Structures are given as structure tokens and as C-alpha cells.
Amino acid sequence: MNAKLTMIYWKSKKFWLGRLVEHPDIMTQGRTLRELEENMRDAYQLMILEDVPENYAVKEIAV
Numbered sequence: 800m801n802a803k804l805t806m807i808y809w810k811s812k813k814f815w816l817g818r819l820v821e822h823p824d825i826m827t828q829g830r831t832l833r834e835l836e837e838n839m840r841d842a843y844q845l846m847i848l849e850d851v852p853e854n855y856a857v858k859e860i861a862v
Contacts, residue, residue: 808835817829819843822846
């Protein structure tokens, strides 16, 4: 699954913090910007695939 989403991010004293504009409830952190991006991908996958069985199908639809 490849989705292009917008991440807003900023640096705190210790960590990079980020949130997805399209899914503001998904927020994470990382020690580096690269780690933040990896953590964001993981958080997104966990959020959208929560309670979905392993044998799911994917289909594009027009809305």
C-alpha cells in the first residue's frame, strides 16, 4: 500500500515530533528526522490496518 500523505514536523529539545495532516490523530517521534519518518510509516500502517485480517484485498475506488 503506497499512500502519499503530508507530515508536519518540528524539533523539540530531544526529539523530532510529527503528525499527519490527513490523520491528525497519528503522531509520533524520533531521535532523527529519518527515524521520525520510519516511525510515522509504522504508526500509519498500524492505524489503518488495525483489526484487518492478514488476507485482506486492496481495490482503488473513485469517490
